[in-house]
Amino acid sequence: MSAIAINRTTFFCRTPVAKKVVMAVTGVILFGYLIGHLAGNLLIYSGNPAAINRYAELLHASPPMLWTARIVLLVAVILHIIAAAQLWLLKRRARPVGYCRKEETGSNYASRTMIWSGPIIALFVIFHVLHLTAGKIVPLAMAGHEPDVYHSVIDGFRVPMISAFYILAMVLLCLHLYHGLWSMFQSVGVSHPRYTPLLKRFAATFAFILAIGFISIPVSVMIGIIR
Amino acid sequence: MKLTLHIWRQANSTAPGRMVKYEVDDVSEHMSFLEMLDVLNEKLTLKGEDPIAFDSDCREGICGTCGFMVNGVAHGPLPKTTVCQLHMRHFKDGDVLYLEPWRTRAFPVIKDLAVDRSALDRIVAAGGFVSIDTGAAPDANAIPVPKERAEISMDAAACIGCGACAAMCPNGSASLFTGAKITHLGVLPQGQPERNERALRMVAQATEEGLSYCSNHGECEAVCPKGITLEVIARMNRHYIKAEWVDRGQPAE
Ligand code: HEM
Numbered sequence: 001m002s003a004i005a006i007n008r009t010t011f012f013c014r015t016p017v018a019k020k021v022v023m024a025v026t027g028v029i030l031f032g033y034l035i036g037h038l039a040g041n042l043l044i045y046s047g048n049p050a051a052i053n054r055y056a057e058l059l060h061a062s063p064p065m066l067w068t069a070r071i072v073l074l075v076a077v078i079l080h081i082i083a084a085a086q087l088w089l090l091k092r093r094a095r096p097v098g099y100c101r102k103e104e105t106g107s108n109y110a111s112r113t114m115i116w117s118g119p120i121i122a123l124f125v126i127f128h129v130l131h132l133t134a135g136k137i138v139p140l141a142m143a144g145h146e147p148d149v150y151h152s153v154i155d156g157f158r159v160p161m162i163s164a165f166y167i168l169a170m171v172l173l174c175l176h177l178y179h180g181l182w183s184m185f186q187s188v189g190v191s192h193p194r195y196t197p198l199l200k201r202f203a204a205t206f207a208f209i210l211a212i213g214f215i216s217i218p219v220s221v222m223i224g225i226i227r
Numbered sequence: 228m229k230l231t232l233h234i235w236r237q238a239n240s241t242a243p244g245r246m247v248k249y250e251v252d253d254v255s256e257h258m259s260f261l262e263m264l265d266v267l268n269e270k271l272t273l274k275g276e277d278p279i280a281f282d283s284d285c286r287e288g289i290c291g292t293c294g295f296m297v298n299g300v301a302h303g304p305l306p307k308t309t310v311c312q313l314h315m316r317h318f319k320d321g322d323v324l325y326l327e328p329w330r331t332r333a334f335p336v337i338k339d340l341a342v343d344r345s346a347l348d349r350i351v352a353a354g355g356f357v358s359i360d361t362g363a364a365p366d367a368n369a370i371p372v373p374k375e376r377a378e379i380s381m382d383a384a385a386c387i388g389c390g391a392c393a394a395m396c397p398n399g400s401a402s403l404f405t406g407a408k409i410t411h412l413g414v415l416p417q418g419q420p421e422r423n424e425r426a427l428r429m430v431a432q433a434t435e436e437g438l439s440y441c442s443n444h445g446e447c448e449a450v451c452p453k454g455i456t457l458e459v460i461a462r463m464n465r466h467y468i469k470a471e472w473v474d475r476g477q478p479a480e
């Protein structure tokens with residue numbers, strides 16, 4: 001192999017460093033969305049079904065805004081998945097002959113399972129949209145002509161298999177973010193002996209808060225705290 | 228002490244290889260790992276068998292020539308230690324050890340435990356240099372280098388290019404190596420003129436060699452005999468990203 005000539009037009013998308021930047025930037029967009037989504041969902045604890053329904057109405061108030069947000073998220077998910085798939089192919093080619101014995105010193109369960117937690121989360125996202133946006137899994141509850149988000153959520157989570165899948169997906173999301181929320185800083189070049197340990201703690205904390213927050217809702221429905 | 232070794236034997240780069248079992252008696256705890264293999268090789272030679280090929284040169288942990296996997300860990304179980312500096316006192320009687328060559332597409336096996344690491348040389352050739360005038364040596368202190376910068380550079384320059392990072396990486400990436408080389412020159416004033424091109428070219432060359440990407444697992448950092456940390460990989464990413472933004476590039480050749 002000879003020294004390579006740098007061709008600018010296709011260069012950015014060709015190196016793995018650039019692909020990791022794509023993963024990090026799209027990851028951060030999705031993370032931002034998750035924070036907002038959890039904050040909205042927690043309105044279900046306000047004791048007043050109207051609170052979360054009003055919030056849902058607000059989100060749908062302006063179709064251009066709604067669709068802009070949806071398209072941004074969709075594009076982020078697609079780019080994230082494309083970059084993940086390309087990187088995975090690169091990695092598969094990198095070691096044609098494996099080891100008989102290989103320890104996993106230094107890495108952790110979350111970092112090694114990104115390629116599993118990611119696709120399962122993707123399946124979950126499709127299921128979730130079919131469930132609570134499209135109403136194809138459990139019919140959506142209605143309050144007059146308006147969708148009744150509060151009761152739709154409760155109807156869904158009373159089905160144990162649905163709750164179980166939500167909980168499983170959120171545990172995997174926790175793992176994905178435990179590694180991802182720290183790794184994304186590294187990918188865009190942010191690292192410092194003093195702050196990187198703090199970033200790792202930030203990642204673990206947010207991964208946990210998000211997972212516990214989301215999981216609490218199906219659990220609360222099942223044990224009857226929300227009804 | 229007595230050890231059981233399972234060693235990868237492969238006659239040449241194209242022959243199929245396999246693990247072969249050897250029993251070694253009378254291993255002294257004062258031997259280094261490589262001396263233990265020397266003893267085994269003496270016996271194999273006397274028996275008329277082909278000795279086990281492995282690389283070594285300085286045997287004092289500074290040249291980066293040695294290296295193979297011991298029980299699934301690059302350079303064996305002792306942190307920050309090359310396999311030539313690993314002593315048998317860290318093992319005990321009856322231990323079973325698996326020795327395998329570095330496994331990465333970029334490092335084809337030459338024979339047994341010896342691999343071809345010239346991919347790393349080509350990465351350095353792609354950008355791991357600074358341009359200086361020939362002629363009279365410049366005055367030593369003409370270019371001030373801040374202490375912190377010098378420290379970062381020297382820490383990265385400790386890289387001996389052994390390839391353990393790529394061998395250990397679950398993805399088969401040599402980012403710790405490439406990052407160390409980019410950091411070593413890229414943080415110094417002398418390294419500034421080529422800074423952008425260095426990052427672009429070295430990353431591109433590593434990709435060209437079939438070395439994959441960094442997932443920030445940290446297994447490289449755990450086995451690096453020189454204690455180089457993931458910080459160099461972040462710095463490589465930073466230099467690369469900045470270069471992408473500011474470098475106009477060259478006309479295609
Ligand atoms: C939609 C399905 C998803 C797939 C297939 C997927 C896949 C992956 C994979 C394989 C990686 C590791 C890349 C590597 O090896 O370095 C990764 C990293 C990451 N993922 Fe996902 N993921 C998905 C969803 C999400 C979601 C919903 C989030 C929300 C916050 C997210 C945030 C991240 C972050 C922040 C990283 C770290 C990026 C980096 O290291 O620079 N991912 N993803």
Ligand code: FES
Pocket residue numbers: 282283284285286287288289290291292293294309310311312
């Ligand atoms: S032989 Fe030189 S570092 Fe081991």
